[in-house]
Amino acid sequence: MKKYVIALDEGTTSVRAGVYDTEKGAFVHRAQQEVGQSFPHSGWVEQDANEIYYKVMYVLNDCIQAVGAENVAGIGIANQRETVVFWNRETGEPVCPAIVWQCRRTGKYCASIGGEVKKQIKEKTGLLPDAYFSASKIKWNLENVPEARKLMDEGKLCAGTVDSFIIFRLTGKFLTDYTNASRTMLFDIRKMKWDEELCEFFGISLEILPIPVASDSVFGTTKFAGKEIPVAGVLGDQQAALFDQGCYREGDGKITYGTGLFMLFHTGEKCVFSDSGLLTTVGYTLGGKTAYALEGSAFNAGSTVQWLRDGLGVIKSSAESEEIARSVPDSGGVNFVPAFTGLGAPHWNSEARGLFSGISRGTTRAHIVRAVLESIAFGARDLADCMIRDSGICLREIRCDGGASANSFLMQFQADVLGIAVNRPQERESTLLGVALLSAVSLGLLSEDKLDGRRVSEKIFMPSPDRVKFDGLYKNYLMAVKRALLSE
Numbered sequence: 065m066k067k068y069v070i071a072l073d074e075g076t077t078s079v080r081a082g083v084y085d086t087e088k089g090a091f092v093h094r095a096q097q098e099v100g101q102s103f104p105h106s107g108w109v110e111q112d113a114n115e116i117y118y119k120v121m122y123v124l125n126d127c128i129q130a131v132g133a134e135n136v137a138g139i140g141i142a143n144q145r146e147t148v149v150f151w152n153r154e155t156g157e158p159v160c161p162a163i164v165w166q167c168r169r170t171g172k173y174c175a176s177i178g179g180e181v182k183k184q185i186k187e188k189t190g191l192l193p194d195a196y197f198s199a200s201k202i203k204w205n206l207e208n209v210p211e212a213r214k215l216m217d218e219g220k221l222c223a224g225t226v227d228s229f230i231i232f233r234l235t236g237k238f239l240t241d242y243t244n245a246s247r248t249m250l251f252d253i254r255k256m257k258w259d260e261e262l263c264e265f266f267g268i269s270l271e272i273l274p275i276p277v278a279s280d281s282v283f284g285t286t287k288f289a290g291k292e293i294p295v296a297g298v299l300g301d302q303q304a305a306l307f308d309q310g311c312y313r314e315g316d317g318k319i320t321y322g323t324g325l326f327m328l329f330h331t332g333e334k335c336v337f338s339d340s341g342l343l344t345t346v347g348y349t350l351g352g353k354t355a356y357a358l359e360g361s362a363f364n365a366g367s368t369v370q371w372l373r374d375g376l377g378v379i380k381s382s383a384e385s386e387e388i389a390r391s392v393p394d395s396g397g398v399n400f401v402p403a404f405t406g407l408g409a410p411h412w413n414s415e416a417r418g419l420f421s422g423i424s425r426g427t428t429r430a431h432i433v434r435a436v437l438e439s440i441a442f443g444a445r446d447l448a449d450c451m452i453r454d455s456g457i458c459l460r461e462i463r464c465d466g467g468a469s470a471n472s473f474l475m476q477f478q479a480d481v482l483g484i485a486v487n488r489p490q491e492r493e494s495t496l497l498g499v500a501l502l503s504a505v506s507l508g509l510l511s512e513d514k515l516d517g518r519r520v521s522e523k524i525f526m527p528s529p530d531r532v533k534f535d536g537l538y539k540n541y542l543m544a545v546k547r548a549l550l551s552e
């Protein structure tokens with residue numbers, strides 16, 4: 065019996081793959097390759113889709129060789145979301161650079177979308193008009209890349225998110241999964257199909273888009289070492305983390321503490337729409353059922369710790385921030401607002417910039433470091449409050465992952481500030497594991513009812529019962545945010 069599943073995580077800065085042993089319930093081999101980015105103009109971010117593909121093939125080959133192609137049951141794919149690739153349907157060759165999710169080149173255009181279209185975007189796709197999502201990136205390529213237009217006129221153009229490009233190159237099938245489609249601003253998240261009116265608004269013909277299918281589908285087969293291997297199970301990276309974290313019920317939530325902070329909150333089988341500017345998105349589809357999630361993000365989380373290290377030079381490593389923060393009993397009244405690139409939900413202000421407040425003669429490096437770590441937790445409280453208010457659903461517990469979740473001071477402070485337990489798993493490569501699990505279920509190697517008891521906690525951080533104290537600290541943070549908004 066083939067017991068291995070290869071999980072692929074095509075991220076923004078690296079491509080990772082892991083061999084998941086479905087009997088042991090663990091990864092037995094991993095491979096990783098860095099992927100470059102280019103910044104041809106201010107605010108533009110591009111990648112070479114061929115480089116992505118070659119690095120994907122490299123890590124897949126590495127993993128498949130480690131256990132033998134004959135023992136591999138299938139490949140699951142998780143990927144950076146929203147990024148757009150254009151390629152030639154006949155050759156599979158990319159037509160132009162991939163426009164990465166962070167790219168702001170269509171920012172002005174998206175800001176001009178208002179009225180009825182803005183309303184439709186929210187009602188149908190769960191999103192807000194923003195350059196972050198794929199639609200305006202596709203439109204930009206169609207208007208600015210002559211080769212793309214020519215191929216489109218000849219019926220040979222494929223335009224899609226990174227998952228669809230990898231699936232196409234591996235299997236020859238032109239498909240995307242629902243979670244990735246839900247990040248394009250073109251996809252009706254209740255009807256589970258491209259919305260013709262929105263496609264028309266953005267000038268995008270349906271023929272150039274992949275066919276959306278459920279995340280737990282078998283997408284096709286590919287060949288490695290002469291052996292046919294199915295590609296089964298595809299999810300956007302944040303959704304894969306949600307899946308791994310065992311967030312299978314309404315009220316389950318996870319926070320990924322990476323460069324930025326992503327919070328996803330499972331709202332069951334119903335779409336919840338936010339009044340605070342949070343996004344409604346497809347969590348995953350499994351066995352014909354769709355789980356929806358509310359999503360909120362803070363642009364800067366771990367990046368503030370990087371800034372302490374590389375910008376201010378007050379710590380030597382990200383990990384050192386924990387010990388330094390613990391060396392003082394509190395932040396000494398210092399608050400930090402991490403608005404390096406504006407503030408997201410619920411403040412929504414792209415002009416606001418960072419700010420320290422409450423500095424006195426007694427302020428030390430430790431207070432500054434502590435205030436910076438605390439600001440990450442306060443940013444998550446902003447999002448959690450919106451989610452609870454908008455959904456009316458009670459948040460039971462937060463499951464954490466990502467680089468900065470290694471910081472136990474931060475996780476304890478997070479539990480205290482939220483008043484909710486923070487549960488840290490043993491395996492923190494959540495994206496990779498999430499898609500490994502989905503792939504195993506799709507291939508029939510793991511039954512759905514086994515998913516629940518599988519996640520192993522490493523530590524549960526219980527919240528302090530002193531709500532007055534921590535609500536007070538959060539209020540002080542909100543006062544500092546007010547000042548940051550005033551100073552724009």
Ligand code: ADP
Pocket residue numbers: 077321322323324365366367368369370382383384385386466467468469470471
């Ligand atoms: P990404 O996938 O966004 O690149 P990762 O999940 O790899 O991010 O996390 C990296 C981020 O986590 C960096 O910004 C780093 O500063 C931060 N980080 C890593 N370890 C710690 C730590 N012990 N304490 C605080 N921040 C940390």
